[in-house]
Amino acid sequence: MRETADRLMSREELEAALREIGATRYHHLHPFQTLLQDGRLNRAQVQAWALNRYYYQANIPVKDAYILARLGGVELRREWRQRILDHDGSDTERGGIEKWIALTDGVGLDRAFVESGHGILAGTRFAVDAYVHFVRERSLLEAIASSLTELFSPNVIGVRTRGMLAHYTFISKETLAYFDKRPVQAKRDSDFALDYCLEHATTAKEQAAVMDALRFKCQVLWAQLDALYYAYVEPGFIPPDAWRPGEAEAGGETR
Numbered sequence: 001m002r003e004t005a006d007r008l009m010s011r012e013e014l015e016a017a018l019r020e021i022g023a024t025r026y027h028h029l030h031p032f033q034t035l036l037q038d039g040r041l042n043r044a045q046v047q048a049w050a051l052n053r054y055y056y057q058a059n060i061p062v063k064d065a066y067i068l069a070r071l072g073g074v075e076l077r078r079e080w081r082q083r084i085l086d087h088d089g090s091d092t093e094r095g096g097i098e099k100w101i102a103l104t105d106g107v108g109l110d111r112a113f114v115e116s117g118h119g120i121l122a123g124t125r126f127a128v129d130a131y132v133h134f135v136r137e138r139s140l141l142e143a144i145a146s147s148l149t150e151l152f153s154p155n156v157i158g159v160r161t162r163g164m165l166a167h168y169t170f171i172s173k174e175t176l177a178y179f180d181k182r183p184v185q186a187k188r189d190s191d192f193a194l195d196y197c198l199e200h201a202t203t204a205k206e207q208a209a210v211m212d213a214l215r216f217k218c219q220v221l222w223a224q225l226d227a228l229y230y231a232y233v234e235p236g237f238i239p240p241d242a243w244r245p246g247e248a249e250a251g252g253e254t255r
């Protein structure tokens, strides 16, 4: 089904259309996600996921800084800057990026290698870069709408975290600490973004643009898992320059 906005929808209709986009396109439906949460990946495949996702994590506050710069008004900026704090942390609080490094430490990857961005898949880089470009180039409304995937993340995070803890001996609660606060933060952030979009999409054209932005972002997430699946699961064809199992083990050799 393709949700269209050829007429002006009510707030409730637009929200329902957005939720339908998530229900049918979000990465909870991707086979890599299912394998990950069902414990059907090996340690190297989980390492590949953690390594590649670091690039997404590292770029989230970058894209939020672009949005922040375009927000008019103290109240809006104050709201949005919390997102950057959540990821970059502060003198007193570990941020999400540092917690993701604890995750890659926990699965045994060399920290300097992870931070260098070497070895990530081209598919990861292209998808994440496309997200950053999207928020720079599109309207503020579309940029904010592209964060609406977070409406659906608390559920997938819960399923993934529980599954990984239950199935993988090499995963501990400390390793996954990144996800402890995310559901609450994601709900706060996506409630705000949803409200903003419902309020500011006042024409059928703007409503259609909001829906397209959410579809685009679902594709950003989906494409990252496609790249992982092709390289490390089936057919398991690792592209030149991408990380190979055994490489960059913590305490081992990096390049």
Ligand SMILES: O=C(O)c1cc(C(=O)O)c2c(n1)C(=O)C(=O)c1cc(C(=O)O)[nH]c1-2
Binding pocket: 060, 096, 146, 147, 148, 149, 150, 151, 152, 153, 156, 157, 182, 221
């Ligand atoms: O674990 C996940 O499935 C998941 C999904 C998403 C998302 O839906 O984009 C985000 C996150 N996690 C996340 O941790 C995060 O910080 C985040 C920020 C954003 C965004 O677009 O601003 N999405 C997500």
